[in-house]
Amino acid sequence: MNTHRTPRTLVIGAGYSGLMAALRLAPHVPVTLVDPVGHLTERIRLHEVAAGRPEAEVVHPLRRFLRHTRITHHTARATDLDPAARTVTLDTGLVLPYDRLVYALGSTTRLPAAHTERLFTAESAPALHKRLLDGPGRLAVVGGGLTGIETAAEIAERCGRDWQVRLLTSGGLAPGVSAKGRAHLHATLAALGVRVTEGARVDDPDAVDADVVVWSASMVPGTALAARAGLALNSLGRIDVDASRRSVSHPEIYVPGDAGGTQRMSCQAALPTGSRVASSILAEARGKAPDARPVAFVLQCVSLGRADGLVQSVRSDDSPRELTLTGKPAAFVKEQICRSTVRALALASRRPGALPAVPGLG
Ligand SMILES: Cc1cc2nc3c(=O)[nH]c(=O)nc-3n(C[C@H](O)[C@H](O)[C@H](O)COP(=O)(O)OP(=O)(O)OC[C@H]3O[C@@H](n4cnc5c(N)ncnc54)[C@H](O)[C@@H]3O)c2cc1C
Missing domain, CATH: 3.50.50.60 (FAD/NAD(P)-binding domain)
Structure with missing residues (x-):
């Protein structure tokens, strides 16, 4: 790290977790954000798009979140990670140095070996x-x-x-x-x-x-770059992290969201882990211990069309309780939760200091 007070922080991936981390860090340290896409897609609504919801309704330009900040955004893909040199190379040829890296490349659907146009x-x-x-x-x-x-x-x-x-x-x-x-x-x-x-x-x-x-059989974590760079992966093929979501092999690299850990791949974990890695990087810069609190799951929410759903209460380890909510009330709760994700990011953009007071995000 060049100085303990101002670590240059590079965030790769501007999904739920990477964007949350970048927004929370931005008032305190220089932040560079890399994502090839110029917008946040509400990935948790893609099944609605498949069924006919206009795509424009679930896509939010990144500038909407970044305009109040001093984050530098590169519309590019990270193609190479060199942990020894502490650099990330982009598909534009640019090489970006970092003191702390937030690796937030998420996941995608795991495709079968053979696939056709249907x-x-x-x-x-x-x-x-x-x-x-x-x-x-x-x-x-x-x-x-x-x-x-x-x-x-x-x-x-x-x-x-x-x-x-x-x-x-x-x-x-x-x-x-x-x-x-x-x-x-x-x-x-x-x-x-x-x-x-x-x-x-x-x-x-x-x-x-x-x-x-x-x-929709399973998801594959975005860890190809990490594997090539020699980061330790766990048995799920995700980046192996400690309780503070630091790579166990390269602790200067933090991994929120789907790319690391063993928790259920979910937006429910991506936003809090994005917020927590930001807290940890800031704590570390102040000479304090990083945030090692586990993310506690509360619910599993499933939409079943627009008028029905299932809200399943779970224990903090994500195992189900018997308590469930169904029907229209469940559809309503699920919709509010979906809306709250973009609202949380908008709040992180305008008033990042308020986030520690938000349950689940602090
Ligand atoms: C249809 C559907 C419904 C879902 N519903 C729910 C739900 O109801 N509740 C829930 O909790 N979860 C749900 N999920 C899961 C949730 O969407 C993911 O767990 C969540 O998006 C993970 O967030 P993330 O920030 O880790 O990564 P992602 O959202 O995957 O974001 C990764 C980002 O990295 C960028 N990126 C990728 N490669 C590169 C690269 N080389 N260089 C730079 N940037 C790169 C991508 O452009 C993207 O912006 C759903 C998923 C799907 C597909």
Whole structure:
């Protein structure tokens, strides 16, 4: 570090976690932010885009968050990380030095080995919607986790007149929710016309009897850059971190969000971990210990179209309790939670000092 008081901080990735970290750090230390995309996409709403919500409604220009700050944003992709030299190279050729690196490259859908043009993912939601306009037909969602369930429900609700929707999952539906919660998921999907097949493992999307296949089977962390640079990865292929979310092999690198740790990949963890790594970097610069509090999960929230949902109460380790909220009240709660993510980032932009007082973000 050049001085203990003003570490040059480089943030790669401007998703929920990286943007939150950058905004919280900006009043205190010089911050450079790197992301190839000039906007924040509300990734947690991509299933809504697939079903027909205009993409413009879930995309927010980064300048909206950055204009009140002194953050330098490079619209570029990080292509190389050299921890020995403490530099990151961009696809523009620029080499950026850092004292502290926030590695926030998140995750994407893990694609199967073979994929054809009838295969779509959350990342290709706008193209999927365009394809759905060319219905009628048969659509299969592969993956019985929360993202697959939300996708099947949303498409069935909005496009169910033209599209027969199936959901195929290798195990059981939503293994992380309670029996009561799962019963509600089954009942609501059935009412929306979604045919669920459990115990159906799909390795090759071409083997699925459908006109459109939406792949939601699992996520892959954005750790290729880290692996090439020699950062230690854990058994999940994510960056191995300590309680303060510092890389165990390279403690000058902090890893909020999906790219590191073992917690459920979620926006619910991305925002607090983004905020916490900022606190830790600032604490360290003041000669104090970094923030080692674990992120406590409170809820799992699933939208089931626009008029139904499941809010599942969980213990701090993310295991389900029996307490659930369903139906319209659950849909309302889920919508408020989705809105609160962009609101939290807007607050971090305008009044970063207020964040430590916000439950879950402090
Ligand atoms: C359809 C869907 C619904 C979801 N619903 C929920 C939900 O209801 N609740 C919940 O908690 N979670 C939900 N999630 C999960 C949630 O979206 C992710 O866990 C969250 O986005 C992770 O945030 P992140 O900041 O770690 O990374 P990301 O959001 O993945 O952001 C990563 C950023 O890194 C940038 N980037 C990538 N590569 C590079 C590079 N080489 N150089 C520079 N920048 C790069 C990307 O452009 C992106 O901006 C959902 C996900 C999907 C797909």
